[in-house]
Structures are given as structure tokens and as C-alpha cells.
Amino acid sequence: MSNNLSNRSKKLVSIIIPTFNRAHLIGETLDSVLAQTYQNWECIIVDDGSTDNTVEIINAYVEKDSRFQLHHRPIDRLQGGNASRNYGFGLSKGEFINWFDDDDIMIDTFISRKLELFSEAIDLVICSGTYVDQNLNILKNIDLEIQSYLFKDYLLWKFQIITNCVLIRKSFLENKELFNDKILRGQEKDFFSRLFFNLTSDKYEVLNKPLFLYRQHVNTKSHQNLEYVKSFEKSKIIIALENLKKGIQLNDLQLTGTFCFGLLDSFFRGLEQKDFYNCFFIVRKATPQFYSINxxxxxxxxxxxxxxxxxxxxxxxxxxxFKKSLNA
Structure with a gap:
């Protein structure tokens, strides 16, 4: 082993897993952590108030291996995965951070293959994964290829990554806003769009190799997007407004057009649903940005x-x- 590889093998990696009522699945996830070829890790599991026997199952792993830790989201923090992710980060001691979902499975080289690509200049490494059904039958691989630049490709969903994909140097995250616990939908998009904005290509590596299994559930939020939910729409609008600002700063017409159209869709859909709060919010926040464009x-x-x-x-x-005019 080279000196560089030897030095990396001494680095502690913090795996942070928020969980809620996953008694039927989290054991598989934790088994996959145990199976890692890279052994210098801590696994911080933050329970978000489970009412099944999730905690009992996790405690069995904690008793078996001290690298597992069980924590409970403090009652003064908002309920939800984001607050649990942020709380876990505050507890972490590793030099590298990888948030992971409580129903997904790591390939045994999930940590080691990403860690190999780090150098002093690299702040994050992004790997691919495999979509699977609830029984772990393979659906398709996530294909990672940069077509223009990371920030843009991610927002246009040409570069499809999720939280599991990214191993991040902890020092890169310090003094940055992490997951916004007030956003109820699109938390990953909000977080990564902030992380990737103005991130130059010499600061990250992409490993287009599937290193985890990503379960698809019929009852996940992504499958419940047909109904109009005011709080979800508000989250979508906030993210669109912030990324429209960034698109304007970058003078990227495709990005600005995409988020202008999205805000217009949200406004007129809000009218249809009599959601005047969100309509007024768009008028107040989007008008100055539309004005700066035209x-x-x-x-x-x-x-x-x-x-x-x-x-x-x-x-x-x-x-x-309006859509035609903003695209002119």
C-alpha cells in the first residue's frame, strides 16, 4: 500500500443515518455498513421518534459493535429527516461525512472506492448507485456524466444523484448551511444546489460506478406528487426562487428559463387550487427577479x-x- 493510501486508511468516516419506523429494513442497511472493506468508520443513527421496534433493532447493533451509535432527535428540533441529519453531523467526529438512507444498501466497497479518489484538493467524491425495487430486484443504474457543469446538470436532473452518492470532506461543510429543516419537499435539491454552486471541477471527483442499492417505494414522496399540498408547493417555490437567483448570477438562460417557467406554473396552479398565500408569495419574491431579466x-x-x-x-x-416573453 502506498503512503497516500495508508494515510487515507487512518481517516475516520462518519456515516449518518436518520431513521423513522424502519424496523423491517434497517437491519439490512446496518449489515451493509458492517460489511464494508474499509473499517475505520462510525455510524451515527438518529431516530426521529419511531413508534415500531426500530430502536430495539438498532440497539442490538450498538451492543455488538461500538462503532454504531444510537441517538434521538432532541425534542426542541423540528421533526423530520433533515433535523436528524443535521443533528448527526453535529455529533460526528470523522474527517469525511456520508449521509445515508435507512432503507438502502451499501456495496462492500462503498467507502473504500470513494475514499481512494480523495486528495488534498478534493472536497467531495460522487458515486453512482442502482435503483432497486422493495425486494432488491435491479431496475436500473444511475448513469453519471457531466454534460455542461455540475450545478446546472444537477438542477436540470441530467446528473441524477441522491444523498447516498456523496462522500464529503467535513471541513468543506463547516460554516455552511446544511439541510433546511423547514423545507418539507426537495431537501436534497436545496442542499446540493447550494453545495454545488460555483464548485469548480478540480474540487470534486465523479465515480460512475454503482456502489449502493437505492430502494424505490410506491409510497415515497416522489410517488405522491399528483396531489396539491400547500406546504410541499411552498418548499418547491422557495427552492425555485433561490436557484433562479443563481441562474441570473451565472447568466445561464437555460437555468433562468427553467425556474421562471416553474414559478409561473406554481403561480397558476396555486390559483386553480385557491392557494392565495403561495400566489402572493410568488408575486412578492419572483417579481424583482423577473424584472431583472425583463x-x-x-x-x-x-x-x-x-x-x-x-x-x-x-x-x-x-x-x-409570460413564458414566451421570459424565454425571448
Whole structure:
């Protein structure tokens, strides 16, 4: 083993797993952590208030191997995976961080293959994974290929990564906002878009090799997107607004167009659902950004949107007009 590899083998890796009512699956996840060829890890499991016997199962692993730790989300923190992820980060002692989901499976080289690609200049390594069904039957691999640049490809979902994919140098995360626990949908997108913004290609490595199994569930949030849920829509709008700002800063017309269209869709869909709170929120936050792109359209959107809210009715003709104008 070279000196570099030997030095890396001494680095502690913190695996952080938030969990909630996964008694039927988390054992497989923790077994896959135990099976890692790289052995210098700590596994911080943060329970989010499970009501089944998840805690009992985790305790069996804690008793068997001191590298496993069980913690409970403090009651003064918001419920949800994001608060648990952030709490776990605060407890971590590793030089590298990998958040992981409580129903997925690591290949035995999940840590070692990513760790091999780190150098002093690299802050994060991104690996591929494999989509599987609930019984671990293979559906397809995640294909990772940068087509333009990381931030853009990720937001346009041409570079499809999830939390499991990324091993991150802890020092790179210090003094950065982690997972926004007030966002109820799209937390990963919010987190990684902030992490990837202005990240130069010499700061990360991509390993296009599947190193974990990613379970697809029929009842996950991604399969429940047909119903209109105000809180979920608000999260979507917040993320779109922040990334529209970044697209404008980058002067990337494709990104700005994508998020302008998304905000217009959210506005008119909100009108259909009588969700005037989110409609007003879009008018207040999006108008200045539309104005910075096209002054005439920014003013027209503000006046028209206020009128549509007043009459409780949208207009497909105006929606089409705004999208065409913002794309001009």
C-alpha cells in the first residue's frame, strides 16, 4: 500500500443515518455498513421518534459493535429527516461525512472506492448507485456524466444523484448551511444546489460506478406528487426562487428559463387550487427577479398576477405569453 493510501486508511468516516419506523429494513442497511472493506468508520443513527421496534433493532447493533451509535432527535428540533441529519453531523467526529438512507444498501466497497479518489484538493467524491425495487430486484443504474457543469446538470436532473452518492470532506461543510429543516419537499435539491454552486471541477471527483442499492417505494414522496399540498408547493417555490437567483448570477438562460417557467406554473396552479398565500408569495419574491431579466415583463407580471388573484381566476393565454416573453 502506498503512503497516500495508508494515510487515507487512518481517516475516520462518519456515516449518518436518520431513521423513522424502519424496523423491517434497517437491519439490512446496518449489515451493509458492517460489511464494508474499509473499517475505520462510525455510524451515527438518529431516530426521529419511531413508534415500531426500530430502536430495539438498532440497539442490538450498538451492543455488538461500538462503532454504531444510537441517538434521538432532541425534542426542541423540528421533526423530520433533515433535523436528524443535521443533528448527526453535529455529533460526528470523522474527517469525511456520508449521509445515508435507512432503507438502502451499501456495496462492500462503498467507502473504500470513494475514499481512494480523495486528495488534498478534493472536497467531495460522487458515486453512482442502482435503483432497486422493495425486494432488491435491479431496475436500473444511475448513469453519471457531466454534460455542461455540475450545478446546472444537477438542477436540470441530467446528473441524477441522491444523498447516498456523496462522500464529503467535513471541513468543506463547516460554516455552511446544511439541510433546511423547514423545507418539507426537495431537501436534497436545496442542499446540493447550494453545495454545488460555483464548485469548480478540480474540487470534486465523479465515480460512475454503482456502489449502493437505492430502494424505490410506491409510497415515497416522489410517488405522491399528483396531489396539491400547500406546504410541499411552498418548499418547491422557495427552492425555485433561490436557484433562479443563481441562474441570473451565472447568466445561464437555460437555468433562468427553467425556474421562471416553474414559478409561473406554481403561480397558476396555486390559483386553480385557491392557494392565495403561495400566489402572493410568488408575486412578492419572483417579481424583482423577473424584472431583472425583463423590466417590461416584470411589471406586466406583477399587475396581471394581482388582477388574477383579485378575480380568483387564471389565464392560460397570459401564462403562455409570460413564458414566451421570459424565454425571448
Amino acid at each position: 423590466k417590461k415583463i416584470g411589471i406586466e407580471f406583477f399587475l396581471s398576477a394581482c388582477f388574477f388573484i383579485l378575480i380568483n381566476k387564471g389565464s392560460f393565454k397570459f401564462e403562455k405569453y
